[in-house]
Structure formats: structure tokens, C-alpha cells
Amino acid sequence: MLGIGVLMGVAGTVAMDVWAILLERFFGIARPNWGAVGRWVVEASRGRVFHDSIGDVAELPGEARIGWAFHYLVGAIYGLAFIALAGADWLNAPTFPAVWVFSLLTIGFGWFLLQPGLGLGWAASKTDAPWRARGLGLLAHTVFGLGMWGVALAV
Structure with a gap:
């Protein structure tokens, strides 16, 4: 069951x-900067979680790799957490509403930890278009939930 949880989280990611990629290609919406996230991960491990702007912190060698690894690690952890909460019975008859609600709730970590950590404010409040960023985040987490659900249906 743990393997399925990890697979669900990775597939969702x-x-x-x-x-x-599709948003960038068809609508010109920039993809997330995983290098900045990697820099934040390193800074957080040193005890500095919140920044006025992560761009003010010197770039680090390998920060993009760290950011990408963190992105997938978090996805795997979310998959494990969902399976732990939903249980084996859910896997016997996986429903989208359950995984969708969970995937929407996970955005809280981005809004209230990662975004302020990067200097973007609570729930992207310091960005040029906070409501647009929030909406795109909710859509991305819905897609994450669809990916997790797809794996659950396949297994």
C-alpha cells in the first residue's frame, strides 16, 4: 500500500x-522556478525559512536539482499521506471527490509556507496578480489530484 501511495504522489506531480508545460506552451504562463525552491530548501535547512525575496539570496550550485527533487519528494509524501488517511478501502473503489479535496487542501503548504518563504507573501499576496496565482494553484492541485486518482483507478 505504501508503494501505491508513492506512485500516486509521483504520478500526480x-x-x-x-x-x-501546456499552460506555458498555449497561454504563455511561466512554469514554476524550481531553482528558487531549491535555494529556499537549502536556506530553510539552515534555519532561515522566510525571505523578503528569495532572489536576494545568492544562487547555489545544484539548486534546480534540489528544487525538482523536493517537488517530487513532497508529491510522494502527499500520496503516502492520502493513502494513510483514506485507507485500503478507498483503493478498492477510488472516488475522485476524496482525492480532490485532499489535493486542494495540500495547497495550504504552498500558500502559507513556501510562497511566504520565497517572499511572495501569504497565498501569493505580494505578487502582481494574487487571485490569478491562487486560481492557477488550485487548478494545478486539481490536476495533481487527477493524476493520483488515475493511478488509483489503474491499480
């Missing part, structure tokens, strides 16, 4: 990344 892949779905989210494909979604980001």
Missing part, C-alpha cells in the same frame, strides 16, 4: 508538471 508528473500530471502537474505536464499541466505547467
Whole structure:
């Protein structure tokens, strides 16, 4: 069951990344900067979680790799957490509403930890278009949930 949880989380993350590529290609919406996230991960491990702007912190070698690894690790953890909450019975008859609600709730970590950590404010409040960023985040997390659900249906 743990393996299925990890697979669900990784598949959800892949779905989210494909979604980001499509948004960039067809609508010109920039993909997430995983290098900045990697820099934040390193800074957080040193005890500095919140920044006025992560761009003010010197770039680090390998920060993009760190950011991408963190992105997929978090996805795998979310998959495990969902399976732990939903249980084996859910896998016997996976429903989208359950995984969708969970995937929407996970955006809270982005809104209230990662975004302020990067200097973007609570729930992207310091960006040029906070409601647009929030809406795109909710859509991305919906796609994450669809990816997780797809794996659950396949297994």
C-alpha cells in the first residue's frame, strides 16, 4: 500500500508538471522556478525559512536539482499521506471527490509556507496578480489530484 501511495504522489506531480508545460506552451504562463525552491530548501535547512525575496539570496550550485527533487519528494509524501488517511478501502473503489479535496487542501503548504518563504507573501499576496496565482494553484492541485486518482483507478 505504501508503494501505491508513492506512485500516486509521483504520478500526480508528473500530471502537474505536464499541466505547467501546456499552460506555458498555449497561454504563455511561466512554469514554476524550481531553482528558487531549491535555494529556499537549502536556506530553510539552515534555519532561515522566510525571505523578503528569495532572489536576494545568492544562487547555489545544484539548486534546480534540489528544487525538482523536493517537488517530487513532497508529491510522494502527499500520496503516502492520502493513502494513510483514506485507507485500503478507498483503493478498492477510488472516488475522485476524496482525492480532490485532499489535493486542494495540500495547497495550504504552498500558500502559507513556501510562497511566504520565497517572499511572495501569504497565498501569493505580494505578487502582481494574487487571485490569478491562487486560481492557477488550485487548478494545478486539481490536476495533481487527477493524476493520483488515475493511478488509483489503474491499480
